[in-house]
Amino acid sequence: MKKIQRDQLYDQAKAWVLEAGKNIREKMTGTFEIASKSNPNDLVTEIDKNTEEFFVQRIKETFPNHGIIGEEGYGDKLTSLDGIVWIIDPIDGTMNFVHQKRNFAISVGIYKDGVGEIGIIYDVMANNLYHAKRSEGAYKNARKLAPLKMNPIFSEAIIGMNHFWLCENRHVDEKVMQQFVRTIRGARTYGSAALEFAFLAEGIIDGYISMKLSPWDIAAGKVIAEEVGGLVTTIDGEELTMLDKSTVLACNRQLHHDIASFIKKGRK
Template structure:
């Protein structure tokens, strides 16, 4: 993507993300219509839908030839990442949004012919913007994030993961993952994949594991993590398919092989 074009898209995207954050803060305490999707814990609110519709309207008005993948279905029916594709989660961490009124984020990843060019993750309630353009570093607000540490070991690593790893699942033996939790220094779960990616890029987590995420959960985070020298794969070490749900490993590259080996030792 031409640098001038990318800068224009980036500036527009940041403006819209911050405006969307204002809408959420202004309306989050109003009565919300809450629905479930795939299961009782998969929530969606009227604000999720409104914010995604807001992005779709803005993008289509400004960039009519761009495509949109959105969690709530207001985007396009996309079968490839050819051209410019916006991958949007209007509220990542909806359960946190509903129950806690914090620990959720707006996530916008912009890809050109399958390459992540722009990543934006906005922690709405903390007013913290994580953002990156390919090849230009990653930032937390105006502060550039340093490259990830080169002296991390699994035994002193903090890993983001949810409790589903420790219960019976179809991918990895739960006893292996219980052993994993005992081996690392600590684990954390924040209930928002976007924020877990942001924290991995910031270096306050050394990695993030998830059993099954959609493209809108990870698109922005992959760009940001890349810019600090991190890596993102599925839990077998394969490239992430940005058009399908996938297991996810985002981490400091020093830990990648050890993390994958540990997980694969428990594969069913």
């Protein structure tokens, strides 16, 4: 992607994200419809849907040749990442949004032929914008984020991870993960994959693990984390496709090997 084109996309995407965040803050104090999707804990609100419609309408009007992948289904049915594709989660952390009115984010990743070019994560209630362009570093608001510390001490790591490893799955053994939690310094759960990626990039946590994430959960965070030296793969160290659900391991490169090796012991 040419620099001028990317800079224009970057500025426009940031403006839309900030506008969408303002809209969410104005609407969230009123009454809105809450429904569930795949299960009673998989929540969606009319504000999720309206926010995704907001992005889709503006992208289609301004960049009609761009593809869109969105959590709420208002985008395109894509089978490849050819061309320029926006990958959008209008509210990442909907349960937090509903119950806490905080700890949720807008997540927008822009990819060109499968390569992440732009990542934007907006912590709406804290008014913190994490953003990055490929090969140009990552930022929190106007402050450039420092490269991740290459701390090789596995036992001193703080890792963000959700509860899904406790559920029956084919990825890891529960006892191995219990030992993993005992071995590291601490585990944290924030309820928003986008914010976990942002906190990793900021250095608040040292790594992030999830057993099941969708492309819209990952797309922006992957770009931002990689711009501070993070490595973002499946828990097996394989490249993420951005078209399917997958496991995720994100951390600095020194920790990545240690964590992947530890978890591999629990593969079934």
